[in-house]
Structures are given as C-alpha cells and as structure tokens.
Amino acid sequence: MSTSTSLSVQEQQFLEAFQQAFETDHFDRLILSQYKGELEQLEKMTFRVISLNEQKVLSCVYRYKTQDVTKNYPLNEALTQVTELLTCCKQANLFTDQEELQLKKNKKKAMLTRSKAKPVSTKAKAEQGHDRIKQRYVDQDSVFLQHLGITDQQGQIIPSMARKWKQINKFVEIFSGALAQIQPQEQGLRIVDFGSGKGYLTCALYDYMQKHGQTPYVTGVELNPKMVEFCQNVAQQSGFNQLDFFQGDVRTYEPERLDVMIALHACDVATDFAIHSGIRLNAQIIMCAPCCHKELRPQLQSPKVLSPMLQFGIHAGQQAEMLTDTIRALLLKAYGYETKVFEFVALEHTSKNKMILATKRKDYEQPDQAVLAQIQALKEMYGIQKHSLELLLNDQWDQQGIGSKC
Numbered sequence: 001m002s003t004s005t006s007l008s009v010q011e012q013q014f015l016e017a018f019q020q021a022f023e024t025d026h027f028d029r030l031i032l033s034q035y036k037g038e039l040e041q042l043e044k045m046t047f048r049v050i051s052l053n054e055q056k057v058l059s060c061v062y063r064y065k066t067q068d069v070t071k072n073y074p075l076n077e078a079l080t081q082v083t084e085l086l087t088c089c090k091q092a093n094l095f096t097d098q099e100e101l102q103l104k105k106n107k108k109k110a111m112l113t114r115s116k117a118k119p120v121s122t123k124a125k126a127e128q129g130h131d132r133i134k135q136r137y138v139d140q141d142s143v144f145l146q147h148l149g150i151t152d153q154q155g156q157i158i159p160s161m162a163r164k165w166k167q168i169n170k171f172v173e174i175f176s177g178a179l180a181q182i183q184p185q186e187q188g189l190r191i192v193d194f195g196s197g198k199g200y201l202t203c204a205l206y207d208y209m210q211k212h213g214q215t216p217y218v219t220g221v222e223l224n225p226k227m228v229e230f231c232q233n234v235a236q237q238s239g240f241n242q243l244d245f246f247q248g249d250v251r252t253y254e255p256e257r258l259d260v261m262i263a264l265h266a267c268d269v270a271t272d273f274a275i276h277s278g279i280r281l282n283a284q285i286i287m288c289a290p291c292c293h294k295e296l297r298p299q300l301q302s303p304k305v306l307s308p309m310l311q312f313g314i315h316a317g318q319q320a321e322m323l324t325d326t327i328r329a330l331l332l333k334a335y336g337y338e339t340k341v342f343e344f345v346a347l348e349h350t351s352k353n354k355m356i357l358a359t360k361r362k363d364y365e366q367p368d369q370a371v372l373a374q375i376q377a378l379k380e381m382y383g384i385q386k387h388s389l390e391l392l393l394n395d396q397w398d399q400q401g402i403g404s405k406c
Contacts, residue, residue: 007087010110014092014103019079021096022049028095030082037088041065045085049075052213053184061211067143067239072213137172137208144203144238168204170344171264174357175205175287181338181359182259182284188242189216191260194250194274196220199231201264206235206243216260220245221253250274257281264289272389275328278358279335279393286337286358289344290325301383321354327375327387329356334371335393336364 007015021027033044041064050059050072057072058081073081086092086103094101097117104111138145141155150161150168157165189209193202202220209216220243222228228245235243246253250263250273261278263271264287271290278286302310302319310316325341332339337358344355375390391397 007083008105008110010103010112011086011105013112014094014101015079015083015086017096017099017101018082018094021094021098022075022078026096026098028097030095031093032082032085032089033092034090035085035088036090037085045089047078047082050212057213059211059213061139063141064143064239066237068139068207068211069239070211070213137176138169138204139207139211142207144207144234144240147234147237148198148200148203150200164200167344168200171201172204172208174344174355175285176208178285178287178357178359179209184214185259189214189259190255190257191216191218192253192255192258192262192277193218193220194253194261194263194277195265195270196222196227196231196245197224198227199234199245201262202231202243202245203234203238203240205262206240207238210240215242218243219253219255221248221250223247223249250277255281258283260285260287262287265291269295269388272328272387272392275332275356275389276392279332279337282360284360286332286356288328288356289354290321290328290356295324295386295388299382299384299386303381323378323382323384324387325354325356327378327384328389329358330371330375331389331393332356332358334368334375336361 018027018030027049030047031044032047035042035044039062042062043065044063046061046063048059049056051057052059052072056075058075058078059070059072060081062069062071090105092101092103094103095117099117100115102113140151140157145151146153146155149158150165151157191205193205196202199220202218206216206218218240220228220231222231222245225247228247231245235245250270254277258278258281261274261281261283263274271288275286275288277283306319310319329339329341337360339356339358341354341356344353378384379387388397
C-alpha cells in the first residue's frame with residue numbers, strides 16, 4: 001500500500017487497518033467526521049460496501065447540513081478516495097467484525113485507539129441484526145425526515161410521529177423485498193405514487209433507492225395544490241433532483257412508462273383505476289392499500305345461510321371489503337402478477353392496514369381463463385353485477401366521479 005508522505009504514522013496505521021479489513025471481508029463501515037475541506041456544509045461521510053447490479057461497490061453517504069448525497073465508487077478506488085478525504089477530517093471511526101479503531105487529530109498530534117469489537121450473544125446478535133435491517137431501510141438521521149416533521153434537529157423521532165415512522169419503515173421494507181424480485185432498469189425505475197399526500201412514503205422510497213445506488217424517477221400525484229407545493233419544497237431542500245409532484249389524480253396523470261405503481265388509501269374505486277394503470281402500462285410492481293370499499297356492498301345478495309352472521313353490520317362491511325379485494329387480487333393474478341394480500345401494519349397504527357402487493361411474472365402471455373372463471377363464480381354466488389377494475393380491463397367503464405384519496 002502506498003500512502004502520502006504527509007500522512008502521520010497514526011493515519012497510515014489507520015489506512016492500513018482499513019485496507020486489511022476491506023480485503024479480508026471484515027469491513028463493516030467507516031465514518032469520517034469533523035470535515036474541514038473545500039466542500040461547503042459537509043459534516044461527515046459514512047462508507048459501506050453494497051451490491052449494485054450484482055457487483056460490490058463502496059457506497060458513501062455525504063451528510064451535508066441540509067441534504068444527503070450518495071456516491072458509489074469501484075472497490076479498486078476505495079483506498080484512494082478514503083485517503084484523500086481522511087486528510088480533511090479531524091476524526092475517523094473504523095468498524096470491523098474484529099475491532100474498532102478511532103483516529104482523532106488536532107494541530108499538534110494524532111491519536112489512534114483500538115478496541116475489540118464487542119461480543120454479542122446469539123439472541124442479542126439476532127435482535128441487532130433485526131434492528132440493523134430496519135435502520136437500513138430508512139436512516140433516522142436522513143434530512144428529509146426533518147423537513148417532513150418526523151424528526152427534530154437532533155435527528156430524534158418526534159413522539160407524535162412515532163406511528164408514522166413505523167409505517168414508513170414497514171412500507172419501505174415491503175418495497176425492498178418486491179424490488180429484489182424484478183429486473184433492474186438501465187434507464188432508472190419510473191415510480192408513480194397516486195395520492196401521495198404529504199409525501200412521507202414518496203420521499204422515503206426515493207431516499208432508500210438513492211442510498212442504494214439506484215436513483216429513480218419518482219412522481220407523486222396529489223389533488224391538493226398546497227400539498228403539492230409543500231412536497232416540491234421538501235424534495236428541493238433534500239436534494240431529491242429526480243423527485244417531483246403533480247397536481248391531479250389517477251384520471252388526469254397519464255405516464256408514458258411505469259415500472260412501479262403505488263396507491264395507498266385511494267378511496268373506493270380510485271384504487272381500481274390505479275391498478276388498471278399499472279396493468280395497462282406493464283408495471284413490474286403494484287402496491288395498493290385500499291380503503292372505503294363502497295362499490296360492492298349495495299350489490300351483494302349473500303347466500304341465505306350467511307344471514308345470521310351478516311345481521312351484524314360490521315360483518316356485512318367486512319364481507320364487502322373481502323370480496324372487493326379478492327376480486328382485485330384475482331384479476332392481478334389473471335393478468336400475469338404474483339399477488340399477495342396481507343396486513344400492512346398493525347391495526348393500532350391505522351385501520352386501513354391491508355396491502356395488495358403484485359409483482360409481474362416473466363412468463364405471462366395472456367389472461368388466465370381459469371382464474372377469470374373463479375371470479376365469475378364469486379360474482380354469480382353474491383349477485384355482483386359490476387366490479388370497476390374488471391370493467392376497466394375490459395374497456396367497459398362508462399362512469400365518472402371515481403373518488404380520491406380520503
């Protein structure tokens with residue numbers, strides 16, 4: 001290893017430890033802080049090794065006072081980049097699975113301390129691993145969380161936003177699992193979030209993908225003009241250059257290309273319009289959390305044997321909800337999607353907690369007639385005359401006023 005003659009002995013030892021950990025796969029992360037170089041408002045840098053398009057790279061999150069910027073470097077450039085930046089920082093912390101090193105510098109001298117990595121029990125390691133997975137999805141110190149009012153200036157979760165914080169993390173966790181099942185797009189993923197609201201999930205998705213070297217093109221579609229203006233400001237302040245917001249709804253926004261379609265809490269048949277957009281544009285991922293299932297309930301003519309159960313109003317509503325989302329899930333399945341329906345977050349966080357997640361199959365050629373027959377059997381059993389998503393897919397829709405986000 002060659003290092004500059006201007007480096008102190010302690011700096012050279014630190015870099016040697018970094019290179020050794022890097023080459024032997026013991027490297028966990030590196031933090032350079034108290035930056036005093038030419039990059040204005042840069043506070044610290046965090047380095048990790050990540051996989052990008054099936055290749056490992058050194059990913060660095062540059063933490064500025066108002067935004068985070070992620071850059072990825074080939075592994076063969078890692079030592080050069082770290083050496084250059086280390087000379088401009090007064091503190092550096094190296095974490096490996098064997099030891100921890102801390103380098104502190106002032107005008108007179110440099111001090112290097114080493115300590116063994118703290119051993120953890122099997123249970124603690126499992127818990128730690130679980131926590132680290134959660135943290136990997138949305139970093140609590142991400143600048144956009146402050147702009148959205150989820151964290152304070154110290155990066156701490158504001159108590160009243162704790163439930164929203166859990167929802168965001170869970171959503172990104174689900175998204176990351178679906179993302180791993182689809183093919184990377186050379187031009188960058190095109191993501192549309194219908195009913196984006198205050199932009200919590202829209203910004204979290206953008207931040208997550210940017211930090212994993214996959215900066216997408218993301219559009220949040222929202223009817224409320226004040227929300228659109230607010231979100232545009234948050235995106236600009238956070239340095240999210242390929243995130244924008246459009247005033248409108250699923251009827252008025254028509255993208256030319258769509259890889260990921262998201263519609264959380266789109267009211268009543270607005271969810272059907274959103275799913276139809278995803279299917280029509282061959283989206284690779286479709287994520288919906290439906291609400292306000294109004295369309296089917298007036299139509300239902302349930303079997304008489306169910307009358308004792310359905311005399312209780314809550315059960316009648318749950319039946320209509322279950323049938324509505326079952327038909328949606330089956331239609332997605334029929335049109336070439338692997339489909340799951342599951343609890344999104346616990347009821348204590350929101351009553352609108354059902355998620356429909358669909359990922360496109362590679363072998364799809366034409367609608368599955370066996371699944372369509374299952375849908376028809378359900379419709380006949382319950383006397384259902386129309387379901388909006390089915391009408392849209394068959395080019396038979398003839399109504400207006402589809403509703404919006406609740």
